[in-house]
Amino acid sequence: MDLSYSDEQTMLRDSAERFVEANCGAENLRKMRNTEEGFSRNYWKQMAELGWLALPFTEEQGGLGGTAVDTMVLMEAFGKGLVLEPYLTTVVMGGAALRAGGSDAQIEELVPALVEGELMFTVAYAEPQARFDLFDVATTARRDGTGWVIDGSKAVVLHGDSADKIIVSARTSGDRRDATGISLFIVDAGAPGLERRPYPTVDGSRAAEIMLGSVRVDADALLGREGEGLPVLERVADEAITALCAEAVGAMKVLLDTTVEYTKTREQFGQPIAKFQVLRHRMADMMMEYEQAKSMALVAALKLDSEDPVERRKAVSGAKVQIGKSGRFVGQQAVQLHGGMGMTDELSVGHYFKRLTMIDILFGNVDHHLKQFSAAA
Amino acid sequence: MDLSYSDEQTMLRDSAERFVEANCGAENLRKMRNTEEGFSRNYWKQMAELGWLALPFTEEQGGLGGTAVDTMVLMEAFGKGLVLEPYLTTVVMGGAALRAGGSDAQIEELVPALVEGELMFTVAYAEPQARFDLFDVATTARRDGTGWVIDGSKAVVLHGDSADKIIVSARTSGDRRDATGISLFIVDAGAPGLERRPYPTVDGSRAAEIMLGSVRVDADALLGREGEGLPVLERVADEAITALCAEAVGAMKVLLDTTVEYTKTREQFGQPIAKFQVLRHRMADMMMEYEQAKSMALVAALKLDSEDPVERRKAVSGAKVQIGKSGRFVGQQAVQLHGGMGMTDELSVGHYFKRLTMIDILFGNVDHHLKQFSAAA
């Protein structure tokens, strides 16, 4: 048993933190949110050059063979800087889908371009009626000659506006809420019949509603086996959750540090507000929440590849529960302790708070994952 | 709309508080708990003389025609003094059962003796398997000639050891968890076949397990109509809950006052601990919980006789929820702020804390009543 970082992990953390500190943060976010895509293609290129886009792929696939803990290290740094680039959707989610479901041919074709930063991915798993249920799929795909025709609509597709390849879940058999009969397809963003309605999100990122009207894809667009897409989707969700938990830990760290600093300089009633015992204890509680969140993010990363499905479920859902609660507490208290200033778009606090609030919602909130946890136990 | 006390209510409150202050409290409890019955027959006689046992009965019944608010006023004072006498079981519960279900003959026979302090009552509604469900009745009563024979066992019968008359719920038809088919019987404590196993309770009161082995009662023992006992039990429970909420409010008041006083005299680190902002805010929160509990106890009393069953249910269950939560917070924080001393049998704090903890459990805890509230809404 060994819970310390390897030298490589320490290096990765340091380089990611340097990058983030130099380039990212709330000011970058306020600038980028007014651009068309909401992130920087230039940064994306740099991330490719740094090898980060190759992290989770095996060496045979052209990657670095990184573990979930490596991704955690990177995402924690991204969380510290409100990184806007589509790492989660392309590398974590797209990567997970390809690794879990992709054929050799698909991997050979797509992973190198992904790793080079030339292809961006997203996974369109949610539907308007589905809330957080991955298996609730009304979109259909029917065979048409050797290919397929897809009809339906996908909700809140993260970076759905800028992705080149959209991995779409569609029902090839069964009823709307059946666990089987879901298939995944790699669809070109420019495919005829595919319409995107992009919009900004609360945390300054981007998403899109995607409407598929008789979108035709070839046979080789099928990712994984017909009707067996759900386990792949679940894998995508678990990897995404684990990454988001790490990101949240990074965001909480910044909020805690910022709040501590602010209370030491802000004066009220003739003294720094850090002198008030109630606020001191509040910050002690924030720190404890942060440490517990950090522990659970670690548990998720360490057990993501556990062979025991119960252990994996409890680790990942348990982490999402903890991050949801801790993130809410740390975020809300950071705003509260900053007073009116915490409410402004100008300060960074509000942006981290919003990101934490959104991370709680993505891939299922506290309530959803408490149920997942109970069902596994 | 008028939420102020009438002159009579103010007088009742003042006389009850005087009585309680002179006679009751934690010291009295520590003395009485070592006696056989756990309360004072002498006090009971005084309560009869003060007219308190007559409070909820109509004038025709030989009572004072008091309202639920009057009972609230009295119980709040009782809560301040940890009153041990069986007012809840005899007057509130027994009284409710007789008023809701009793025939003219039964009322004529029993109420005068009750009011005089000569007959003590209790209601044996709970069963070992039933938890908080009043309708879960496995005890049976079958016809035998003109009378009935009762078999079964009743759990945690409050003051079951000292009561002269035990109102027993028994199933005369239907299955164990049916809402209909429950009948109530007034059973003599000394009836052949009725066995009592008395024991002290956590809060220094008394209860008993009651085993009924072929207990024979006459036809006139039936209280209310055959098979229609549940609404009467529900009435008993609602009146008991309303009274307990008021009692809890009284107990919280004492804990709040005691804690405020203690923190002003207890010194640590060279100053009274009341100077520490964290403890100050804790006491502010205790006070807010107390005020909210007081408001909800009032709502229950004011709406106990509402004609709208939804309104009544929400008021009574809502009050029990609030009292459970507030009582827990106020009780636990009172112990916490008293430090080690709060843990001792010697100080009064622990006794009030225990009583509040038990009031949460009696007639269904917070969880149970949140469900009742939701079901009504």
Place this chain on the structure above:
Amino acid sequence: MDLSFSPEETAFRDEVRAWVADALPADIKAAMERGEKVKKDDLRRWHKILHEKGWIAPAWPKEYGGTGWTATQRYIFANEMALAGAPDLPAFGLKMVGPVIYTYGSEEQKREYLPGILNGDVWWCQGYSEPGSGSDLASLKTKAVSDGDEYVVNGSKIWTTGAHEADWIFCLVRTDDTGKKQEGISFLLIDMKTPGIEVSPIIIINGDHTVNQVFFNDVRVPKRNLIGKENEGWTYAKFLLVNERNGIAQIGAKKHTMARIRKLAASTQLNGHRLADDPGYQRRLAETEVALMALEYSELRFLSGQKTDHAPGTEANMMKVAATQLQQSMSELFIEIAGYYSYPFDGFRDTEGSNEPPVVPEDAGGAMHQFLYGRASTIYGGSNEIQRDVIAKVLLSL
């Protein structure tokens, strides 16, 4: 003790209910139902309808344009307005500076300012907080220096809601800095068109522009705009703060929102059943409703003069803490209805000028927007930490 209304009170309730059902413009009601922000022009339209009816200022003394109603009638009126979905009118004129003027102002000031507040022609904003003084209001530094018949005002106010839409501002200014900080403060009325005033918007975390920073550079204000006596403004300020907190529970509006949440939860699907039937959600819904009942009856108890046992005068502080905590719980319940659709940036649902329907389903309209905005409720008007300080101070000095 009696909860029921007298026949006269029932008749009054029916009258109010019937009137508002008829008088509230349908477009305003619909916007409220959709969770949209009601614009200034619409608010003014509704203001004028109430004014015409004579019901614009129920709490004011009858001589100044009030209604002469009893406390119960005022409670009924506020409740009915909220339940009907009528928007709250800005408090700055009607509930804040108006009462200060009729209580402490000169006859001339009453004649000059009250009519515009009542008829809705003049919009006010409040110059209290400053960049350096948050919860420690009395430490304010904006200076008013006497110069003949005028004061010359220099300094800055922050978090000024609606300054960009207001005609006048009432300000706390420092006219003497030699004594205790509470002394030396004066209460000044300033025309927003006066040269030297600059309004700079502050965008808050929901992307909205409601608050501002207001700068004063050698702003010349006639001395007849001073309320009461120079250096005694703190008295009037406290009077106004209590008034502000009294309204803060907003029981009627909360009941209205609660009903909306309940309705939406009943039409939202979760795991193949209604969100309203989900045990976890149901539980939190019930907890929130119980808290709302407790708040409502606490307010009624306090209104009926049944004072708190412990700390006379802290009712307003307790109501502020309880009400804002409840508001935040309600907003958490609300965003859960939206599920994934709390993620798109929605803003108040301004659909004007757009051909497309909004991304966020109508059900969840404005939920996240209000959740974010609502974080301010435990901060402004004296943070909840300050409220607890006050409660404890009174509680412990008994």
Place this chain on the structure above:
Amino acid sequence: MDLSFSPEETAFRDEVRAWVADALPADIKAAMERGEKVKKDDLRRWHKILHEKGWIAPAWPKEYGGTGWTATQRYIFANEMALAGAPDLPAFGLKMVGPVIYTYGSEEQKREYLPGILNGDVWWCQGYSEPGSGSDLASLKTKAVSDGDEYVVNGSKIWTTGAHEADWIFCLVRTDDTGKKQEGISFLLIDMKTPGIEVSPIIIINGDHTVNQVFFNDVRVPKRNLIGKENEGWTYAKFLLVNERNGIAQIGAKKHTMARIRKLAASTQLNGHRLADDPGYQRRLAETEVALMALEYSELRFLSGQKTDHAPGTEANMMKVAATQLQQSMSELFIEIAGYYSYPFDGFRDTEGSNEPPVVPEDAGGAMHQFLYGRASTIYGGSNEIQRDVIAKVLLSL
């Protein structure tokens, strides 16, 4: 980074597991399962079994009777003991005064006291708190005045767990009151049979006698019973407090209790279904299990030297707060299993000498008793308020 055990560690775990399954007396195990209090004689019996095996003091250096295990092995051992339902042995000798003696004591003291601690013949108690000094430990007043080869001790200690069953007490006493309160404190070992010592029981709210007040009236203590140097006892006291807090998380015991709660909830009926399937209960059960996981991995992180980012040295304080809060949540879950049967006064289920089975079903045995007793966990060993003061002090001075 790797969670898995090495083959050696796995073998070690299997060895411990097999041994405890065999060595733990069945009657003690059964008493633990029923939630009963394990009596002193039984604890001593178990103590001697562990001692004979050589596993009585894993954390001690090998030279003094420790095992020489790695941190991972010690973690495995503690975990296996708790999962097997082995009772905790009193900490006063093994975890508190023992380490103080081998760290700061003289060779003579080591020879005199360590064997009795290891073999279980000598039972210790702790004389720290005083009536006037709760969380403010350093303000203690019990005086030891030098008189030739002896100290004469006068004063009183309170909350002394097990003083009525102990052979020796280790005490903080004041030997100098001229300087700062932390200076002038000495660490003294006192034989409980010394004339002038009186033990007065304190009954706590669950009716139990576990703590006492100890009075010292002209108690003469040989100077060779002084640990280290006179007036430097505060150093040893702090060393011991940190040791005390390190063990406080008791992850293994919590896992064992959690498993018991889960099992009982599965066999308890509620509304015609299992309590374990009740959505509200299930939710709280899950929340508590997540908190336990977080606590466990926080401990592992801290043990593995991955320090907290913010406040080095506050790990023990954080663990104390989190662990005691968790313990209280667990005890709330536990009493709910009992339903109405948490109302009868149960005590630890001492059925000896009674012909009747206990009123409270075996399932819920001791639940309320432990709930009440557990209220002390956020008070003793430095209240959670003090812990937060410490955390904040370190956090904010960075």
